[in-house]
Amino acid sequence: xxxxxxxxxxxxxxxxxxxxxxxxxxxxxxxxxxxxxxxxxxxxxxxxxxxxxxxxxxxxxxxxxxxxxxxxxxxxxxxxxxxxxxxxxxxxxxxxxxxxxxxxxxxxxxxxxxxxxxxxxxxxxxxxxxxxxxxxxxxxxxxxxxxxxxxxxxxxxxxxxxxxxxxxxxxxxxxxxxxxxxxxxxxxxxxxxxxxxxxxxxxxxxxxxxxxxxxxxxxxxxxxxxxxxxxxxxxxxxxxxxxxxxxxxxxxxxxxxxxxxxxxxxxxxxxxxxxxxxxxxxxxxxxxxxxxxxxxxxxxxxxxxxxxxxxxxxxxxxxxxxxxxxxxxxxxxxxxxxxxxxxxxxxxxxxxxxxxxxxxxxxxxxxxxxxxxxxxxxxxxxxxxxxxxxxxxxxxxxxxxxxx
Numbered sequence: 340x341x342x343x344x345x346x347x348x349x350x351x352x353x354x355x356x357x358x359x360x361x362x363x364x365x366x367x368x369x370x371x372x373x374x375x376x377x378x379x380x381x382x383x384x385x386x387x388x389x390x391x392x393x394x395x396x397x398x399x400x401x402x403x404x405x406x407x408x409x410x411x412x413x414x415x416x417x418x419x420x421x422x423x424x425x426x427x428x429x430x431x432x433x434x435x436x437x438x439x440x441x442x443x444x445x446x447x448x449x450x451x452x453x454x455x456x457x458x459x460x461x462x463x464x465x466x467x468x469x470x471x472x473x474x475x476x477x478x479x480x481x482x483x484x485x486x487x488x489x490x491x492x493x494x495x496x497x498x499x500x501x502x503x504x505x506x507x508x509x510x511x512x513x514x515x516x517x518x519x520x521x522x523x524x525x526x527x528x529x530x531x532x533x534x535x536x537x538x539x540x541x542x543x544x545x546x547x548x549x550x551x552x553x554x555x556x557x558x559x560x561x562x563x564x565x566x567x568x569x570x571x572x573x574x575x576x577x578x579x580x581x582x583x584x585x586x587x588x589x590x591x592x593x594x595x596x597x598x599x600x601x602x603x604x605x606x607x608x609x610x611x612x613x614x615x616x617x618x619x620x621x622x623x624x625x626x627x628x629x630x631x632x633x634x635x636x637x638x639x640x641x642x643x644x645x646x647x648x649x650x651x652x653x654x655x656x657x658x659x660x661x662x663x664x665x666x667x668x669x670x671x672x673x674x675x676x677x678x679x680x681x682x683x684x685x686x687x688x689x690x691x692x693x694x695x696x697x698x699x700x701x702x703x704x705x706x707x708x709x710x711x712x713x714x715x716x717x718x719x720x721x722x723x724x725x726x727x728x729x730x731x732x733x734x735x736x737x738x739x740x741x742x743x
Contacts, residue, residue, distance in 0.1 A: 357385050363417050368425025370495050377493035384413060384424040387494050391485055398589060400558045400638075408481040411465045418447070425495060429502045432482075439475045442466045455639060517680035522670050529652035538610050539629060543648055545607035546626055546641070550675065553594045554682040557641045557675040559586050564624050564635075565617035568596060568604070642675055649673045 358364075365371070365384030381387035388409045395402040415438060416424045420431055427435075442448035442465075449466045450456060456463040470478065479500065486498040518526065530547060533540030549555055567583040580596035596604075605615035611627070624635040653671040656663050686695075 363423050365423035365425035368423040370425050372496045375493040379492045408478045429499045432499050439470045441469045516677050517684050525656050526652040529655050541610045548603040550678045551682045552600045561638050564622050566621040568617045645675045
């Protein structure tokens with residue numbers, strides 16, 4: 340498949356099948372290393388990118404994210420800049436950062452009306468729309484990694500991003516993308532209102548049980564199977580179930596499979612005509628697509644299911660209470676990662692040891708987990724309100740309104 344440059348709205352080919360004219364394929368790029376013994380066999384930009392990506396094939400989430408950013412820059416350099424990727428300089432990369440804020444022309448770069456298409460579909464585009472500030476930063480971090488590696492590999496003479504001012508990203512002091520108790524209840528009520536014997540409804544209930552009770556990432560639901568469930572007897576003689584998860588960074592962790600979770604698992608499996616409990620070594624995915632062969636669902640498909648649930652919950656809320664526009668909008672904006680944050684906030688705000696919350700969620704640092712302590716913040720606010728006052732003398736002017 341060839342990337343057609345003359346077309347006003349070309350079908351942008353995946354990196355695996357992209358073929359560029361010699362003048363734009365990087366074989367003669369202005370930033371190509373000269374007089375250096377190359378450590379890779381690639382002689383053009385697409386092949387050099389594929390050599391870099393080959394390092395991440397065992398980590399599907401990382402591979403997909405890195406491939407996306409490399410493809411975007413490759414196509415932009417050719418279509419908008421008229422240069423091979425290996426001919427980009429510092430000024431070009433500054434222009435690219437501006438492009439990420441609003442990819443134009445939208446007909447070429449953005450999928451229409453927020454729809455999603457497969458990578459090989461003619462309607463596919465690299466963007467859904469302008470990137471958020473955090474996504475822009477992430478894109479540049481990934482591309483800086485790409486350029487640095489290509490320099491070390493002897494393919495590029497220099498890294499055009501190395502001249503940019505690198506701002507150290509600071510962790511947010513608190514998690515803000517989560518659902519409060521009232522909004523989470525709206526979502527649960529919406530899910531529970533579906534017919535109890537409908538496979539689609541049972542599947543949604545099982546998916547949200549996994550995401551909330553276990554605090555899993557969508558990638559972890561997509562990549563793990565039911566063979567990860569196992570039981571063992573504790574010191575008191577009680578049988579306890581666990582779920583072994585291969586998570587971020589290819590790290591294994593054990594997540595408690597509570598009795599509530601196991602009940603939902605049994606409910607879902609019976610609906611599929613299976614035994615209530617999984618068998619040792621079972622390879623059936625944690626969540627199955629509706630109909631067809633038993634196979635793992637993609638992260639995109641899981642995200643679509645989750646977003647539809649939030650949209651349905653928002654609609655049901657507005658149908659009951661048309662004035663709840665703000666709350667419904669927040670529910671509609673929620674995503675799978677919001678649900679993970681909601682789970683983490685609930686765990687951290689209860690009586691659970693913060694170290695256990697950290698291990699359940701697979702965090703590297705307790706500092707990351709501490710950002711879920713909303714209840715602790717609320718308690719601190721109430722204590723400050725009660726015990727720390729300035730107490731100005733009363734001037735009889737009456738209270739000042741704090742309403743907006």
